[in-house]
Amino acid sequence: MKADDLREGYLSFFASKGHVIHPGDSLVPENDPSLLFTGAGMNQFKDMFLGRGKLPFKRAATCQKCVRTGDIERVGRTPRHHTFFEMLGNFSFGDYFKREAIRWAWEWLTQVLKIPAERLSVSVYTDDDEAAAIWRDEVRVPEDRIVRLGEADNFWPANAPSQGPNGVCGPCSEIYYDLGSRFGCGKPGCRAGCDCSRFMEIWNLVFTQFDRRDGGVLKPLPMKNIDTGMGLERIACVMQGVGSNFDTDLFVPLLRRIAEGLRTPYTPETENGARMRRIADHIRSIVFLVGDGVLPSNEERGYVVRKLLRRALTDGLAIGAKDAFLHALVADVADVMRRGYPELLSRVPTIRDVVKTEETRYLAGLEQGTPRAEARIRQLKAEGRDAFPGVDAFQLYDTYGFPVEVLEGMLAQVAMHLDRDGFERALEEQRKRSREGTKISADIFGSGPLVKVKALLPLTRFEGYTHLRANARVLSIFAGDQVVERAEKDTAVTVLLDATPFYGESGGQVGDRGLLAGRGVKVDVIDTQRTEGFFLHHGHVREGTLAVGQEVQAQVDAGRRAEIARHHTATHLLQAALRSILGPHVEQAGSLVTPDRLRFDFTHPSALAPAQLRDVEAFVCARAVENHVVHADEMAFAEAKAKGALAFFGEKYGERVRLVAIGDVSRELCGGTHVHRTGDIGAFAILSEGSVGSGIRRIEAVAGLAAAARARQIAETLGEVAAALGASVTDVPARLRGLFDEMKALRQELVKLKKGAAGDRVRQLAACAKPVGGVAVVAASIEAGGVDELRGMVDGLVKQSGVGAAALAAVVNGKPVFIVGVQPGVAKRGLRADAAAKAIGQAAGAGGGGKELLGQAGGADPARIPAGLARFEALAAERLSGPGPGSPPP
Structure with missing residues (x-):
């Protein structure tokens, strides 16, 4: 039986038992900051289980997409661990309890799916005589296939009776499928609950019936609830007669495509087989998380996406991939999941672009960071150190995007380790800096x-x-x-x-x-x-x-509200314009509507060309002039979708929604306030367009009075420019072009003059060179326009004027700068530019360094320039005493 049939069959079965088939929640839990991701079917009903909310139904069944990363290191190495999985669940809120939950679970497994009853075993909490009696006396499960387990295994939350926390809790009962003795440990006492792989847990029934109080007191709840969860991948494994979830129809097509793309056969028992399983698992998580609006970043949810993507790409590189390949799997994931999640298909272009951009960035970081990491490792090894400094790891990460996980792998190969605490401290400091000025007080x-x-x-x-x-x-x-x-x-x-x-x-x-x-x-x-x-x-x-x-x-405040309404309706028109001009892959990734501007984040892989921005702005202005009616109406969600309303994957909508329609131009689900007709928007202008993340662009714009004020400001500024140029407003562009051409010619002439003057100065300095050990040495303080000019003069002395060693100093931005240059023969005799720069810097109150033939030093005070130059002359005399072979003549 296919996974799609199991998913639909489960929901149909519980619909026949009076359950409302409720949509699964987004992977990003709504209004629950305590959860990083939705990890269970009950998460969206949390308030109902805690007695804090109300629902128009007492029974519900869902298929919930879930992400958990607690066992990420085991993914690919076991038959059943995943980061992304689907949980089938049925729930009761103060309605039915243990008897119905147990009997219906057994009915679906044995009568609908026709699983042989003798292949099933159950576990109950050690003190739950009620559940044990229902299994034994009503369902007729033999006593030897009913296992009593303690609070660590069969209580929710685990160990709650003895360890807490206080609050709603209850025992649970699990149903196991016997895969057969070939998967077992062979021990005489092997049964459900054994640590071996023979008995696979397929369904967990949680009976929330207690309120835990201090001291471990379990007080019965007045309203008892049912929360069950069954992994779709596991029941598919059972019904398809395979030994691993990765051998089901949820994974086989993906593994086939991965093997084809990497030009390597899938061999399950090898290390490459484990890598391919990990890639298949991670790409499922990536596709669904990005589809739910989670984009790669260095913070919280986004960091998980980035980590999953980099782990999968690293596995591919280890198998033999030469380039980005994960983005090519996005469409395959959507195709496998199309019956359960048809909305995913329309998100493929956006998700693929986000994944490819992140892959490209990661590979570029590897290419740039690897040689630098290797050089630092060699240096540390030479110094006899076995710890890679955390601050150095952070610099590699921050500058090149070099993954710390890759660095740790490199260190393990040479018996070194990373100062992880130091890295985390540096990372947290950066996060604190990035949050400065944007902190939001706790609600x-x-x-x-x-x-x-x-x-x-x-x-x-x-x-x-x-x-x-x-x-x-x-x-x-x-x-x-x-x-x-x-x-x-x-x-x-x-x-x-x-x-x-x-x-x-x-x-x-x-x-x-x-x-x-x-x-x-x-x-x-x-x-x-x-x-x-x-x-x-x-x-x-x-x-x-x-x-x-x-x-x-x-x-x-009516005036302020009117300006907000203008900007909000303009935002809807802006999205319609972007989808019309760029394509249907565009969808909202965030927005801000204020009385004086709007900000709209949207999915698109690249910057908009100036012509595209002009077209977008013109689209909005044209629709405003056309004066379309803006109509808002409340209706059923299904009706709104049928009318073509934009409903975004990852957003959570209730049974009733508000549809805002702008003529035939735009239909969006929206709870905001709007103008009555698009003509009320007035003016509209785009202020800026840029990137805010991988595959996400941002447009800022103004409408209404703010747009009119901007137009006035531009007109006034242009008038001032025209007056300063002595030209009419229409002649300003031509007059500016003429001025720029004139400035360009003057700059070129100035460069020629400077080069001539610099050549004269180089010749003058060379003429003043002092012979030291048969080498012409120059040490002088001069005036220079910058470090580049100073470096150019040293280069001219050493390479063109026969000077063997030169140190020039100048004051740049109020601070002394020294540039040192030597010829190769001089360096061989012991006067290296980097060592000389270091000595000069020490004498001048700062530091210095560089390379063998070129160095640079700084100073604390211009008054110490003579001390720095004197140190250079003394070092030259010390290192060049006596003529050396091949030394240049003075």
Whole structure:
């Protein structure tokens, strides 16, 4: 049976048992910063299991894509470890419990899939007599195939009764499939739960029935829940009669393509076989993570994508790949998964471009960083050191993108190790620097006072789509991290109302500002945030005293809201323009809508040409002039998709969505505020376009009054330029071109004059050379326009004027600079330029170095230039005493 049939069959079976078939969540959990990735089917129902949320159903079944990296080192080396997998799950929220969960699981396995009952065993928690009795007495599983295991194996969370944490928990029961004695350990007591590979866990049934309290007390919950999970890859392994998940139809096509692309046969038992399995696993994770909007980076989720990609590419290089190859597998992953995830097919071009860009960057880092890493390793070995400094590893990583994992592999080959702590410290310092100025204060309402009151208050009723003023009642007031009944004048507050016209920041649109006005009180609202259906009005009390229960009129700043609406509608038109001009692969990767500008991040592999930017801007302006009606309507998600609405892979949508349509130009799911007609946008202009990450571009633009202000500013600036040039505005380009041509000619003439003057100075300096041991030596302080000019004069002395050794000094940007040059014969006699530069630098109060024939030194004070030159002359006399063979004449 194919994996696609198993996925669909499972959901159909539980639909017949009264379950709502709920869409799987994104791999990026929504509103749950405690999770890096979605790793289980129950993650999206977490609030329901904890009694903090409500659902319009009591039973649900899902197929959830998951990513876990805890066992990443075992991927490819075992038959069943993966970073990406699919979890089939059925859930009950205070509805059915153990009996139904157990009986239905057995029914699907033995009656629908026809798995022989004698091949199945089960485990239960050691104290769960109820589950054991259901398996034994109702399902008729023989006693010898029911195994009781302890809290480490059959309790969720593991070891919760004895070790915690406090909170919702419960025993679990696992179903195992017997793969046969050839996979076993041969020990007499081998049964389900054994560490060998014979008994494969295929389904875990979790019975959340307790609230753990201090001291390990397990208090029964008033509402008991069911959470089950079964790996699709494992049940496919069973139903397809193979011994490894990698031999199922989920992986075989990928392994075939990998072998073809690398021109190496797939041999399962070899090291290359393990590498190919790892590549197949990792490319699945990469494709789905990038598809859900996670892009390679050095932070959190993005770092995981980067690490997976680099591990897979490194495996390919070890097999024999000569170039980037992972991007060619993206379409194959999408093809294998097309029945379960048809939306992935349209994302292939974008995902492929992101993967290829990251591969190219990685390979370039390897090419540039490898010789430098090798040179540093040789140097450290020569010094007798066995630790590679973390700061050096960070410099390789930061400058060339050289992966620390590759460096550790190189070090292992020469019995060295990396100062990993030093590397992590340097990396964290960089992260701190990058976060300077962009730190966001912690949201006290995510874990503070709002948690205490939200269970007691209704969600805020939003009236801002149709009204900018609304009468409302104050439900709660927060001052700092405290819930208060009253707030006096000049107090900073956050206010919860029963209803509001204020838009709370979401979907990239900033929150509204305005005024709360009541009898004897005024509160200036400076920002509005939205969290879990509550609208938080941040501001300060301007007049009077604000009290809970008070009636106020909430008044949105209408002018500011209008400018935000102009920019938001312009953002929709901008996306339509990009998709029309660049192609349908373009999709939103982030946005910001404010009253004075918009920022739009989108998927595209390369910079836009100037002509493309002009076309995009013209598209938006033309649609604005056409004055299309902007219509927003709430409807079922399926209906919106049928109408062609853009719904982005990785975004989570409810059963009801809001469709914003701009004529026939654009249809997007959006909760923001918009103009009524595109003509209300007014002017539109693109400010900039650039890169913000691998395969992600950013456009910043202005609309409405901000665009008009920009046009005025440009006109005024152009007028000032024209006046300064003594030309009309239309003649400015021609006048500037003439000036640039004139400047270019003058620069060329100046270069000629400088070269002639430099040649004269070189000849003058050479004429003043002193003979030292048969070598002409020059040591002088001169005036120079920069280091390059100084270096050129030393080069002229040594290579063209017969001088054997020269040291010239000049003051550049207020600091002394010394350049040293010697001829090869002089270096052989012991006067090397790098050693001389080092000695000069020490004498001048700084440092120096370089190469055998050319060196450079600095100084602390121009007054120490004579000391530096004197040190050079003394060193020359010391090293060149007595004539040497082949020395140049003075």
